[in-house]
Amino acid sequence: MKRIALTGLTLAAIMAAGGGGYWAGVQGIPAPGLRALFDNLGIPAAAEPAGTGAVIYYQDPDGKAAYSATPRQTGDGREFRAVRASEDVSFEDKPPVTAEAAGPASPRRVLYYRNPMGLPDTSPVPKKDSMGMDYIPVHEGEDDDGVVVKVSLGKLQRSGVRSALVERRVVGRLVRVPGTVRLDERRVSVVATRSEAFINEVANVTTGDRVTKGQMLLRLYAPDIATAGAQLLTDLNGGGRDSTLGGARQRLENLGLPPEAIAEIERTRKVPLSMIWRAPSDGVVLERNVVDGMKAAPGDVLFRLADISTVWVLADVPEFDLGAVRLGAPATIRVRSLPGRRLSGQVSLIYPQVGEATRATRVRIEIANPDGALLPNMYAEVEIGSGAAAPVVAVPDDAVIDTGTRQVVILDRGEGRFEPRDVKIGLRGEGFTEIRDGIAEGDRVVVAANFLIDAESNLKAALRGLTPVETRP
Template sequence: MKRIALTGLALAVLAAAGAGYWAGHRGLPAAGPRGGLGSEGSLAANEPAGTGPVIYYQDPDRKPVYAAEPRQTGDGRPFRAVRASEDISFEEKPPGEERTAQAGKGRILYYRNPMGLPDISPVPKKDSMGMDYLPVHEGEGSDDGVVKLSPGRIQRSGVRSEPVTSRAIAQSIRVPGTVQLDERRVSVVSLRADAFVQEVAPITTGDRVSKGTRLARIYSPEISTAGAQFITELNAAARGGPEGGARQRLENLGVPPEVIAEIERSRKVPLSINWSAPRDGIVLERNVSDGMKMAAGDSLFRLADISMIWVLADVPERELAAVRIGAPATVRLRGRPGTAFEGRVSVIYPQIAEATRTAKVRIELANRDGMLLPNMYADVEIGSGDASPELAVPDSAVIDTGTRRLVILDRGEGRFEPRDVKLGRRGDGMVAVSEGLSEGDRVVVSANFLIDAESNLKAALNGFAQPEAKP
């Protein structure tokens, strides 16, 4: 019986030793006096104790579970308190180097708000969320404007930089527009003398006509009188008499040349005259009917040649400087989304609409298949034309405060410097820089606002910390 008891005791000792061995070599928690974790809830009993204030609490098994306040696991084990010296980082440092670095930084000047608020304290304290204020040591408050970040912080913040390059910026302006007739291709058919309309051709609004097409047949006493005088002068000239000005009078009354030629050939004045279309086009208006009396100057028809058409685009005042005569333009009809027309800017109207603060820009287009109709809505994209290469950075690199425009210059080795710049044209996600940068400089294009906030906070805290100079 005694032998059995001794054997059981030996087995228990061996089991306890084995458990301690595997706990030390596999990172498992060493057993405390009651078989649980050590007093600090850490994974290794011989782990050096941390220093500084408690930053957060971590799962006792080193799982990625954290808490701002003390808490316990589901089986009742307390979370491990992580102090300032034990805070994890992406930087690879030998044990003890963190404390050595802290010790070599010099005396603490003050403590700043951990959330970046302009609040400092001469003594350690916590903010409303329980986070410890961060110490600022001597030598960290230089006035050179350079912000220094550790590699771990750069990686966590997602800071990314790109070189400044020289490139041609293709700028485009997208504005609405409307289709309008070419004013130079609109004709009004009217009479220069009182007349009666005997018959109107079967032509209505919207019909297409060709030059010389008969529009109406009219009778005008004034034209008939001038025709009779023209015949008299022709007969007199045949007998050797002087030639008068009747032909010129017929031309002044707008009588078509073919009618004058017929009078000269037949030596007869027609009772009525066929009035024809002066050009190819479509009938925009018909203002005449059979039997009407038309006074001199009244409009019978209004015609328009739509082989060439205008598109008037409304360009905002702030973008007008980027538009040039001859710049390429693409017009897309809202009624035909898949159809595009290519043209060029021909005129920039010298007037700003007071209500909309826009200027009209005229684009001339060939009316392919007659698809462009007056008063259609269109979407217009105006290019900047041929642009010479210039220094440019991505739009995301520029921080615009309203009064300043700056970029964050990457000087390498975790050093960043705010730099004021002057900007030029924009396009394709790029912006030209006329002053402040040189080709090859690297600028931050991602998370730059975080570095700018750090720089502004640093300057503000330096102002708080430095005593006023006494005369």
Template sequence: MKRIALMGLALAAVLVAGVGGYWAGVRDFPVAGLRKWFGVETTFAAAELAGTGAVIYYQDPDGKPVYSITPRRAGDGRAFRAVRASEDVSFENKLSAPAEATGQAGPRRILYYRNPMGLPDTSPTPKKDSMGMDYIPVYEGEDDGGSVLRVSLGKLQRSGVRSELAARRTVGRQVRVPAMVQLDERRISVVATRSDAFVNEVASVTTGDRVTKGQVLLRLYSRDIAAAGAQFLSDLKSGGRDSAVGGARQRLENLGLPPEAIAEIERTRKVPLSMIWRAPRDGVVLERNVVDGMKAAPGDVLFRLADISTIWVLADVPEFDLGAVRLGAPVTIRVRSLPGHSLNGRVSLIYPQVGEATRATRVRIEIANPDGALLPNMYAEVEIGTGDAAPVVAVPDDAVIDTGTRQVVILDRGEGRFEPREVKVGQRGDGFTEIREGIVEGDRVVVAANFLIDAESNLKAALRGLTSPEARP
């Protein structure tokens, strides 16, 4: 039995040697498949093409796209095949269909050999550089003179190249800026006289109190108002002309007497010694500048009132974010006095001026404040939504290489082929960038390791530009 086993191994060795001698000159012969057939590992080493250079990775013994940086064994115990630097250059050819299957008469023709360090130096025959490194062969079809770049599958595996499809999606982001709560300028009123007056009595109203429209604020005596009232009564009692009565009424209105006070004089036919001044609107007393017995000059502000049922939130948007903010954009407002709560509003005005010191533009948001929780000068933080609701062609941010003067994406053409494409970008947000020109929906773009591919593409273009036509094979 032992003799029979030895004879079988000897016969297998002879067959392998014969097959190896026959296929030694064939470039793409599937050696890994014969290994699996015969179950012999060491004998077929002679049948494989002898690679040069350092071992850069290890591949599955059956040629499957499984790689390892360190020596490794497959599930059946066979060792992974060592791939050297010269073999990795055309590694995609080994994984593609062999010449016999594609109908080609033989392996692809080598056009020339390029410098392994990327220098603008080529050779029509194999050679080594000053450091002893082999020149890298360039095969027919690889140097097409265009922008398409071929990368071996081994390099793709090691560099972690990953691609995604460009798709239509809504691109938007949140502009987060600080803000201040301010009063609505249209809802502020003052109580003042238009003539010299003496304050007889001030109502029990102080700064911070809430008042309602028509509430009594003070009583005062004014000599000018008393004289105009007497003239108004005289015209009424004498049955004077309508023009005379109308002139006296107009004088009282010019002195700031409220319409209800004029109606009271007309009804009672009596001018009171002191006139009642009432609150012109609902609101909060911001200022009280009057006391009993004081003299008030024309124009003196006695009370300042503000209606806080509607409030403004003024946000300072930096200049570089201003282009993304639009009227009517949704806004989320958070104030420190209301932790865990947020208010919603919309941009009602973008002020037409950029602050010289802050380089920011003020944006106004009007929101309802029925319970009075928001008070003037409160600090707030706002998030302004940007972007249009319509979906646009967009790619992940990592897919765009921005040089400052142009933006480039790397198109994945499949089978290790890549093409740099200059694009025009639009809005950015939520991890995506709008692409306005350059690619269309469905194009596959590289989102990982694209800088490596771009660098190799630039190197290829530089070599093509630096190498003179006479030096090219």
């Protein structure tokens, strides 16, 4: 019992005298084992200086090359050690070398040694630079010809690097342009005679009034129509052949007499002294060029009508946005006279010419206007949905580094490894950019702090480019 106590006192004296490290080295006891021996003997270990600053990451309590971004425990239940900002002073891309990592059991082979200051100098054997700093070993898998950038966990935490998954999605954006409401040219009609006529009576209809199909517009007398009607009655009363009757009807049709008026002559067997001219369709009276008692020449436009149940909106799309607009694209229309109301339509035509003065192309959008709220020549604000209808490979806008002549994204290859990749971009919209070449669906790209990684990659490539070919391993 006394011998055990004497041994403990002797050991304590040796440790107090500062010979603990030497004694441990002679006995072959590793640092963790020595710490356990101290604990068994009841000797407190020397207090280590506490780190300051935020916790950057967590490290294995025995100093092994095991790290975690969140609190973690070892297999035997011990907590990982918190490494603070003041303790993470290494600027290398690898964790501190421990006895286990530096031992001969390491599976990676050292290819060569590079200058610790990044200078264009390598060595096939370990050496020191002019300031006494050890050259850094480059292992198999790390010699990437300057393409892959390696960043330590501490740097990732400090710089706020974030990555996102590359997915397929519909990339679109809104093309906002001015427009003007126009009449549908296919819904405009005129009322005119094909022979000389005398206007007996004009209905109480003026410019701007709405009319319905079949509504009376005017009553007129036309000598040519009366003559053709009399010939039809003669053929009917004399039991004329079908060919003869057909010829008489055709003359009346050629003079513009409506079919219902011809049917009325055949039914009553009487030619009226004046004919009623009716509205050919629903619409609005755009022009009235007729008054009671006037004589109308063949072809004179008496009324001009327009059906406004459907109207056009002609939008001027700038030339640089034209490639994003497609037929059938949805469009939203807003007019100042209808605040808060949005009308929907589709692009029905892209006109085949560009205006010389405006460098814009007109796009036609058809809009239903059942209540007639949209009037010709109204100013409209147009939003056209652009982009492909099918999903495409896309990344967030922040992932693309665009220099004007070159577009780059940073691939996240895991374990702190990043690779700059040149890409070809397409459409942009709603916070995403189409990638047509360079990456594929399922890759991970950096969306935050990518400029820092790109700068480090360019510096690394530049330094390697300065190295003479004969000095490279």
